Amino acid sequence: PTHPYAHGLLGSIPRLDAPRGEPLNPIRGSINDKIAWADGCAFAPRCDHYTMECLTGTPELTEPRTAGHQVRCVNPVLPKAEVPA
Structure with missing residues (x-):
C-alpha cells in the first residue's frame, strides 16, 4: 500500500x-471525532x-507505481527500492 494509513494498518x-x-x-495518536474535516x-x-x-x-487521486491501485495522498509511502537517494 502507498497511503500512509493503509501502510500503518498493515x-x-x-x-x-x-x-x-x-x-x-x-x-500513533488517536482519532479526534470533534474535528470537522473540511480540507x-x-x-x-x-x-x-x-x-x-x-x-x-483535497489531494488528487493518483496512480502510483503499482498499476491498478490509486491513492489520494500528496506524499505516498514508496517501496524502499524507489525512495530517492
Whole structure:
C-alpha cells in the first residue's frame, strides 16, 4: 500500500513469526471525532509522512507505481527500492 494509513494498518498486524511478547507497532495518536474535516487529509495529524500540503485542500487521486491501485495522498509511502537517494 502507498497511503500512509493503509501502510500503518498493515504494519500493526501481529506477525506469526515474531518472537513471543514482541510489542505491536501501533499507529500513533488517536482519532479526534470533534474535528470537522473540511480540507486536507484527516490522517495528517497522525501521519509520519505528512507535509504542510497535506493540511490544505483535497489531494488528487493518483496512480502510483503499482498499476491498478490509486491513492489520494500528496506524499505516498514508496517501496524502499524507489525512495530517492
